[in-house]
Amino acid sequence: MTRQITIWALAALCLMGASCAMKVERKSASYYLKHKQEITEILNNYHALYNKQPFSCGFTDRSYKYFVMQIMTDTVRYIYNTELNKETLYKAVKLVRYDTARLRLMMDQMKNIKLLWMDKTSFWVNEKEEIVTFLSFKSVAVEQPFTENKYYILLFTDQRLDIPELRERLKKGDLARIEDKVYFMIGNQYR
Amino acid sequence: MSPAPMHMIKCSLCFCWLLIGFLATAQPDTTVLNLYAGTSDSAKNAALALLKQEDTTKGSPLWPAVNPHLFYSNLYKNVLYPLKINQGKSTNFCGYAALTHLMLVDQPQVYVKAVLELFHTGQTIVHGTTMKASLRIRKAAGTFRNKGELDIRHADQLWFLTLADEFKGYLNWLDFKYNPGNENTAWGATNFSKFNRMVRKVGGYGTRAAGSDFLRPWKSNFSEYIQAQLQKGTVMLYLNSKLMFPHRFTDITLRVPTHFVVLYQIYKVGDLIEFKYWDYGMKTEQQITHKRLFKMIFGITSISHD
Numbered sequence: 001m002t003r004q005i006t007i008w009a010l011a012a013l014c015l016m017g018a019s020c021a022m023k024v025e026r027k028s029a030s031y032y033l034k035h036k037q038e039i040t041e042i043l044n045n046y047h048a049l050y051n052k053q054p055f056s057c058g059f060t061d062r063s064y065k066y067f068v069m070q071i072m073t074d075t076v077r078y079i080y081n082t083e084l085n086k087e088t089l090y091k092a093v094k095l096v097r098y099d100t101a102r103l104r105l106m107m108d109q110m111k112n113i114k115l116l117w118m119d120k121t122s123f124w125v126n127e128k129e130e131i132v133t134f135l136s137f138k139s140v141a142v143e144q145p146f147t148e149n150k151y152y153i154l155l156f157t158d159q160r161l162d163i164p165e166l167r168e169r170l171k172k173g174d175l176a177r178i179e180d181k182v183y184f185m186i187g188n189q190y191r
Numbered sequence: 192m193s194p195a196p197m198h199m200i201k202c203s204l205c206f207c208w209l210l211i212g213f214l215a216t217a218q219p220d221t222t223v224l225n226l227y228a229g230t231s232d233s234a235k236n237a238a239l240a241l242l243k244q245e246d247t248t249k250g251s252p253l254w255p256a257v258n259p260h261l262f263y264s265n266l267y268k269n270v271l272y273p274l275k276i277n278q279g280k281s282t283n284f285c286g287y288a289a290l291t292h293l294m295l296v297d298q299p300q301v302y303v304k305a306v307l308e309l310f311h312t313g314q315t316i317v318h319g320t321t322m323k324a325s326l327r328i329r330k331a332a333g334t335f336r337n338k339g340e341l342d343i344r345h346a347d348q349l350w351f352l353t354l355a356d357e358f359k360g361y362l363n364w365l366d367f368k369y370n371p372g373n374e375n376t377a378w379g380a381t382n383f384s385k386f387n388r389m390v391r392k393v394g395g396y397g398t399r400a401a402g403s404d405f406l407r408p409w410k411s412n413f414s415e416y417i418q419a420q421l422q423k424g425t426v427m428l429y430l431n432s433k434l435m436f437p438h439r440f441t442d443i444t445l446r447v448p449t450h451f452v453v454l455y456q457i458y459k460v461g462d463l464i465e466f467k468y469w470d471y472g473m474k475t476e477q478q479i480t481h482k483r484l485f486k487m488i489f490g491i492t493s494i495s496h497d
Contacts, residue, residue, distance in 0.1 A: 060438040068436075075274055076467075079436075079477035084463060088478065116440065121280075124342040127261070138440070149441055165336060190440065 025141040027152040029178045038113050045106040053096045058117030117191045125163050136190035151190040155183040226425040230296050238270045238299035253313045256333030257345045265346035270299045277472035279341025282374040286381030287354040289451040318395035327369040328352040360385030383429050383490040402490035414464050417457050420493040426454040429490030448489035
């Protein structure tokens with residue numbers, strides 16, 4: 001028994017050592033520029049479907065097998081997960097009358113570029129709401145255990161934002177501008 | 192029929208006053224809550240009547256950063272749409288928001304009176320509990336940034352900060368005094384017993400609690416117990432929010448409670464549990480396995496309708 005524990009402990013240490021020694025490549029502006037076309041297509045599909053009924057969506061596992069949708073009404077948010085109950089999700093999609101072909105295409109596109117989550121969020125500037133679409137990916141380019149547990153988040157704004165808070169965040173380096181209305185940041189939460 | 196003598200009328204009046212006095216003192220010291228029946232028109236109208244007496248253009252020197260326009264529009268919205276009350280992004284205000292949601296549905300006039308008194312005088316008495324806003328939080332209310340809609344909800348900032356400053360649990364021992372940015376630190380955190388204390392003292396409700404900050408409720412079947420409690424009254428859950436939205440991207444998830452929600456429905460759908468709860472300004476309906484429900488819940492607070 002003691003021998004078994006020692007072997008497991010050594011194996012775990014080797015694994016951790018190997019993952020630490022591995023060169024960790026973090027996603028940055030170049031990742032967006034490389035996948036710009038796919039990301040633009042995903043965004044177009046997302047906005048078209050979102051206009052029918054607001055929602056957010058993504059995957060819950062590393063193999064990108066299980067899909068989650070959060071469909072929002074004014075007062076209720078419905079969360080459906082294909083891992084637990086596919087039928088309920090299909091029923092909801094049918095009920096809302098989403099374009100299922102477009103939804104399927106968007107899902108496949110998300111899977112291809114390993115996009116974890118997509119949603120819209122808002123912040124307030126001078127009592128005015130600014131809506132931002134965000135896309136989350138794992139921050140490192142490798143799919144190994146014990147890698148950095150952070151997320152590469154792309155932010156898309158509708159208009160060029162020039163506000164003191166944003167300038168401050170850009171200056172501090174916790175937000176980076178890629179293009180006029182595209183930014184990225186490394187965050188602790190993917191949704 | 193001859194008119195009743197004067198002393199008889201006096202006696203009758205005295206008896207009536209005594210009866211009214213007796214009835215008033217015979218009321219239980221806890222408020223009866225029926226969250227699921229929604230806000231009564233009389234309660235809502237009483238709250239709106241209080242607001243109508245206010246000069247909505249006039250600020251308060253006690254709260255220099257609170258904008259009167261944002262303050263009063265926030266109060267009106269809270270009374271008209273009690274579901275929409277929101278703790279904001281990146282804050283530890285979920286416990287205060289859950290309690291406020293209960294009050295807005297059930298006793299909006301009490302809530303409005305308390306917030307207005309705080310705004311005008313810096314202190315209030317709610318259900319016999321005195322709350323006094325300290326100078327630090329009076330300066331801070333109205334200054335929040337990057338907290339989502341809470342940025343423009345100045346009445347909510349004032350109220351949440353006052354609750355957080357007034358009620359302390361062991362999680363707040365390390366950071367007792369407010370400093371800017373403390374909204375998402377230990378200063379604003381709420382543990383299970385502190386939450387129940389607030390529900391009793393500020394909400395005026397009688398509570399029954401199962402569970403704790405570390406150990407899950409000692410119940411053989413969570414869903415059946417919660418369903419039974421829902422039959423009797425209102426239920427609030429203290430749970431781990433990360434386990435509410437399971438994913439396999441992280442290797443370790445700490446098994447500790449982090450979030451308060453108000454439960455609206457729970458029932459079985461095949462092998463799964465479907466439940467509907469309130470948090471972040473809206474209701475959420477989702478399905479979950481029995482095992483995850485067990486892992487997720489650390490505390491169950493019930494308020495009986497009786």
